[in-house]
Amino acid sequence: MENPKNRKWKVLTSEYLARKPWFTVRHESLELPDGRRIPDYYVFEYPDWINVTAVTRDGRFVLIDQYRHGLGETSYEIPAGVTEPSDASPLEAAQRELMEETGYGSGQWRLLTT
DSSP: OOOGGGOOOEEEEEEEEEEETTEEEEEEEEEOTTSOEEEEEEEEEOOOEEEOOEEOTTSOEEOEEEEETTTTEEEEEOOEEEOOTTOSSHHHHHHHHHHHHHSOOOSOOOOOOO
16 A cells, blocks of 8 residues: 555645735645646645634534624634643643634633544
């Protein structure tokens, strides 16, 4: 069986289309290990980001209502946000975001996924 580390895609060209704090995108042309080419591949770059699934003592999920202009509506979502340089860890970022967005924050914390 082929080693998965030997299946990297070759970048033929790479060009940034936008570099903004919340939206960075580049356009690349690629060659796959079998020689096929993908002329238009877009890579979105984001800062480190955390999501929080918070549950109250009585078993209720903590959600926020957030207006999203792309959708043109307000919807419910889990608390989330980017890690700040001042955050000592992703856990600290998660705790900060939860407190900022909901007022919740104490209690037991555990990592679900990265």
